[in-house]
Amino acid sequence: MSSAARKRLVTALLLAPAAVWLFLFLVLPFIAIVVFSLGERAPAGGYQPALTLAQYANLPARAAAFWNTLVLAPAGALACLLIAYPVAYYLALKVLPQRRLLLVALIIIPFWTSLLIRTYAWMYILGGRGIPAFLELVGLPDLRLINTPGAVLLGIVYGYLPLMILPIYISLERLDRRLLEASADLGATPFSTFFSVTLRLSLPGMMTGFSLVLILLLGEYLIPTLLGGGKVFFIGNALVDLFLQSRNWPFGSAIAVALVGIAVVLLLAANRITARLSGARQVDLL
Amino acid sequence: MMRAFVTAVYGFLYLPIGLVVLFSFNAGRHASDFTGFSVQWYGRALSNTFLMEALTNSLIVATTSAALASLCGTAAALGLGRAGPRTRAVFDALFGAAIVVPGVVIGIATLVALVQLFGIVNPALAALWPGDAPPRLSLGYGSIIAAHGLFSTALVTMIVRARLGALGRDMVEASSDLYASPFTTFRSIVLPQILPAILAGFLLAFTFSFDDFIVAFFVAGSQTTLPMYVFASIRRGVTPEINAIGALVLVASILLVITAQLLLRRRRPASA
Missing domain, CATH: 1.20.5 (Single alpha-helices involved in coiled-coils or other helix-helix interfaces)
Structure with missing residues (x-):
């Protein structure tokens, strides 16, 4: 065997396990839900082969779930962005380098810590025996916090804030400080330096964070379930219902395909906006 | 301010x-x-047999999927370093999708595909099996491990590739100039340098799998993982027993993540 052929063989063997995994558990499942979404519900639940767009035509039946998700997910992502930016700015530009590592690690830790337990903590805090019980002591009775859209929004910000801070921090940390000095030397006020240099150069990080958080939020299930208490329904709740309870798999598949479609459109739009505004690509997380 | x-x-x-x-x-x-x-709630939690069974299931699933992902992910990272641009673009897109696609979609798609697959494979196995009791594939450990392994493989690949990119080429070239075989160069130069990244990848993959609720919720079949058990208990009502198990889970994941961060920190400061 020639050395070039041998080299190619080794490369192929190294990639083979991951390729099999990606094919069996990503590509094939995705083809399966597209096929299912074109089928019909079997009388006893499940799937019956067909070739129809009826499931997609039926999407408005779950309009409430789409509406809630498409309002609360962008609102939550925007709230995350507004809170995350000052934190990322502070970490990247205002903190002494020797303290920075610890402070960044403290942002990474909650991101990898059970979202279920962290969301549950808020059930405890917002629930009848949490904050409302304390407020009653100071004379504010009958305040309802849990099972409201506000509680879901709070849970979203709490759960996804770290994921928004990290990419913005990375883009600000890589920023060439000399540009800021140059801007100041040329007579720009700190205010205009921030808007025309800092903000602009950190735009790729902001867009990465925003699109990542938004896409993950589109599929969120735990937060609306635990903090919305069945009153605030997301697409994720509709999917759990259709797959695990009412067993209408073709309709559920159509919703899942629609969700992925929305995510792809958002991602393309975010890329386009970033390219137009800053001429740079998005930041890779890591 | x-x-x-x-x-x-x-x-x-x-x-x-x-x-x-x-x-x-x-x-x-x-x-x-x-x-x-x-500490009574800790005592209650630890003597709850359902909870302990769910914990055991979670540990089995997380260890297996993280180990498989570390092997596949490291191999893929090494392979992508040698592959052509077109192969790399395809893998980049698929790994990106594995990370970005929400868990609820991954869970559903895997469920749908596996149920169809079992529908084809099980009758075939029954027809071909010589004995009386043919094996039946079904949802359970295997399907959770496979679905978690997808995200985890993408994660390990990403982490190991970042470390490989920072690796000095000169050491590798010096090694081959001195007539070391490619395998020897890999074992004595490359592997020691990427080992911390592989370990960090393993720990983060373990943490992900151990904490995941939504993917397992769809593909677990009759198995119950710890987050599934906790979720079901929460829906029945908030109890201090959940606080105890929650505190243990939080402390365990925090320790794992800190270890992973320390492993990643050497020579590559301040980036996640």
Whole structure:
């Protein structure tokens, strides 16, 4: 065997396990839900082969779930962005380098810590025996916090804030400080330096964070379930219902395909906006 | 002012975690009445056989999927370093999708595909099997491990590739100039340098799998993982027993993540 052929063989063997995994558990499942979404519900639940767009035509039946998700997910992502930016700015530009590592690690830790337990903590805090019980002591009775859209929004910000801070921090940390000095030397006020240099150069990080958080939020299930208490329904709740309870798999598949479609459109739009505004690509997380 | 804001954000991130730990030691049942220090809820949690079974399941699934992902992910990272641009673009797109696609979609798609696959494979196995009791494939450990392994393989590949990119080429070239075989160069030059990244990848993959609820919810079949058990208990009502197990889970994941960060920190400061 020639050395070039041998080299190619080794490369192929190294990639083979991951390729099999990606094919069996990503590509094939995705083809399966597209096929299912074109089928019909079997009388006893499940799937019956067909070739129809009826499931997609039926999407408005779950309009409430789409509406809630498409309002609360962008609102939550925007709230995350507004809170995350000052934190990322502070970490990247205002903190002494020797303290920075610890402070960044403290942002990474909650991101990898059970979202279920962290969301549950808020059930405890917002629930009848949490904050409302304390407020009653100071004379504010009958305040309802849990099972409201506000509680879901709070849970979203709490759960996804770290994921928004990290990419913005990375883009600000890589920023060439000399540009800021140059801007100041040329007579720009700190205010205009921030808007025309800092903000602009950190735009790729902001867009990465925003699109990542938004896409993950589109599929969120735990937060609306635990903090919305069945009153605030997301697409994720509709999917759990259709797959695990009412067993209408073709309709559920159509919703899942629609969700992925929305995510792809958002991602393309975010890329386009970033390219137009800053001429740079998005930041890779890591 | 900015400092006060940032401090408040850190408080916001850690206060709820602190409260779960604090109330896990509450002698009373409710947040509004802290009636004294007690470890009784830990005792209750540890003697709950359902909970311990779910914990065992989670440990099995997380260890297996993280180990498989570390092997596949490291091999893929090494392979992508040698592959052509077109192969790399395809893998980049698929790994990106594995990370970005929400868990609920991954769970559903895997469920749908596996149920169809079993529908074809099981009758075939039954027809071909020589004995009386042919094996039947079904949802369970295997399907959770496979679905978690997808995200985890993408994760390990990403982490190991970042480390490979920072690896000095000169050492590798010096090694081959001195007539070391490619395998020897790999074992004595490359592997020691990427080992911390592989270990960090393993720990983060373990943490992901151990904490995941939504993917397992769809593909677990009749198995129950720890997050599934906790979720079901929460829906039945908030109890201090959940605080105890929650505190243990939080502390375990925090320790794992800190270890992973320390492994990643050497020579590559301040980036996630």
